[in-house]
Amino acid sequence: MRLAEHTTSRVGGPAGHWVTAASEEAAVEAVRRADDAGTPLLVLGGGSNALVADAGFPGTVVHLAFAGIEQRSGGILRLAAGQDWDEAVAWTVEHGLSGLEALSGIPGSAGATPVQNVGAYGADVSQCLVAVRAWDRRAGAVVELSAAELGFGYRDSVIKRTLAPAEGAATPRWVVLSVDFRLREAGEVAPVRYAQLARALGVAEGEHAPLRAVREQVLALRAGKGMVLDAADPDTWSTGSFFTNPIVPEAVRSRLPEGAPAFGAGEGHVKLSAAWLIEHAGFGRGFGLGAGEAHLAGGRASLSTKHTLAVTNRGSATAEDLLAIARTVRDGVEEAWGVRLHPEPVLVGCTL
Numbered sequence: 154m155r156l157a158e159h160t161t162s163r164v165g166g167p168a169g170h171w172v173t174a175a176s177e178e179a180a181v182e183a184v185r186r187a188d189d190a191g192t193p194l195l196v197l198g199g200g201s202n203a204l205v206a207d208a209g210f211p212g213t214v215v216h217l218a219f220a221g222i223e224q225r226s227g228g229i230l231r232l233a234a235g236q237d238w239d240e241a242v243a244w245t246v247e248h249g250l251s252g253l254e255a256l257s258g259i260p261g262s263a264g265a266t267p268v269q270n271v272g273a274y275g276a277d278v279s280q281c282l283v284a285v286r287a288w289d290r291r292a293g294a295v296v297e298l299s300a301a302e303l304g305f306g307y308r309d310s311v312i313k314r315t316l317a318p319a320e321g322a323a324t325p326r327w328v329v330l331s332v333d334f335r336l337r338e339a340g341e342v343a344p345v346r347y348a349q350l351a352r353a354l355g356v357a358e359g360e361h362a363p364l365r366a367v368r369e370q371v372l373a374l375r376a377g378k379g380m381v382l383d384a385a386d387p388d389t390w391s392t393g394s395f396f397t398n399p400i401v402p403e404a405v406r407s408r409l410p411e412g413a414p415a416f417g418a419g420e421g422h423v424k425l426s427a428a429w430l431i432e433h434a435g436f437g438r439g440f441g442l443g444a445g446e447a448h449l450a451g452g453r454a455s456l457s458t459k460h461t462l463a464v465t466n467r468g469s470a471t472a473e474d475l476l477a478i479a480r481t482v483r484d485g486v487e488e489a490w491g492v493r494l495h496p497e498p499v500l501v502g503c504t505l
């Protein structure tokens with residue numbers, strides 16, 4: 154099995170051994186077997202946040218292919234790890250449940266959402282996630298971790314902090330089996346917490362808007378940036394945002410021009426906009442497709458023509474092509490602004 158067939162950036166060489174886990178039990182069994190044998194393990198959901206090397210993954214790849222949406226007592230919605238995320242979000246909107254609508258259109262599986270505390274448009278999963286059930290590879294047991302125990306941060310969690318792909322740990326200590334959310338019985342309306350979204354909906358930030366309208370508007374805004382998967386549009390053949398927004402000491406902010414966006418990030422730190430830093434370091438949309446730049450990756454990879462944060466496969470790129478673009482952008486930003494960008498996707502078998 155070539156991993157390129159299972160990653161949204163459409164790159165990645167062969168899997169040593171491929172297991173399609175159609176149930177929780179099958180997933181636990183496959184993970185346990187690989188761990189007992191000391192075989193490298195890659196647990197894969199939708200492959201939308203993993204950049205896999207051209208050499209592939211020499212160990213066992215366990216594809217989580219079990220879906221499910223279950224309404225439980227106490228207003229809990231339980232999503233199985235392999236459940237397609239956006240299908241679940243659409244389901245909540247249809248059922249008048251508010252909390253996930255701003256996270257519409259994000260590819261991948263429900264089980265991966267706590268890993269990097271998936272977020273967009275003023276929301277992230279930590280805002281309504283109650284707990285996860287997970288296979289603890291170290292303890293060899295199914296455990297429950299509460300939201301507090303998951304230690305969520307910006308694109309971060311306790312689960313993510315156990316990933317160390319450079320040392321061969323492409324899968325975290327905990328393999329999430331299901332995720333519990335507590336959503337509001339909103340009926341028809343939901344609060345809007347993001348200025349651009351509020352503007353598009355014609356309401357003030359913090360006001361309410363119809364739940365369905367929020368989902369539709371988020372999908373439209375995302376599509377305009379190539380952030381909704383589209384088999385016909387290479388601007389979406391990526392891992393989404395390639396870089397996280399850097400969190401830096403306030404002193405770094407004072408070195409940047411007036412117009413550089415910065416948001417409070419606690420204790421003398423600010424969060425900068427990676428997209429702004431990239432654009433103002435001279436890397437525009439489509440960087441890599443221009444004649445002089447094409448040699449970088451032969452025109453096979455480039456920044457999206459809609460959004461400077463995504464590194465995209467124009468059809469025949471290798472993982473190395475994507476990395477060549479990303480490296481040039483990262484180094485150029487560091488040279489221009491003295492700020493080092495860090496990748497958001499998990500780099501499996503390769504480095505930036």
Ligand SMILES: Cc1cc2nc3c(=O)[nH]c(=O)nc-3n(C[C@H](O)[C@H](O)[C@H](O)COP(=O)(O)OP(=O)(O)OC[C@H]3O[C@@H](n4cnc5c(N)ncnc54)[C@H](O)[C@@H]3O)c2cc1C
Binds near residue numbers: 261263270273327499
């Ligand atoms: C077009 C596009 C737009 C995107 N937009 C956003 C966005 O707006 N906001 C955002 O936060 N992200 C975004 N992403 C990134 C990505 O969609 C999310 O991070 C998503 O949650 C990844 O899910 P996945 O199932 O594809 O994970 P994979 O790519 O399959 O896995 C990623 C990592 O998580 C681990 N993992 C996967 N499932 C589990 C599990 N059940 N238990 C433990 N570890 C697991 C894997 O081992 C791997 O290390 C975008 C990606 C794309 C391609």
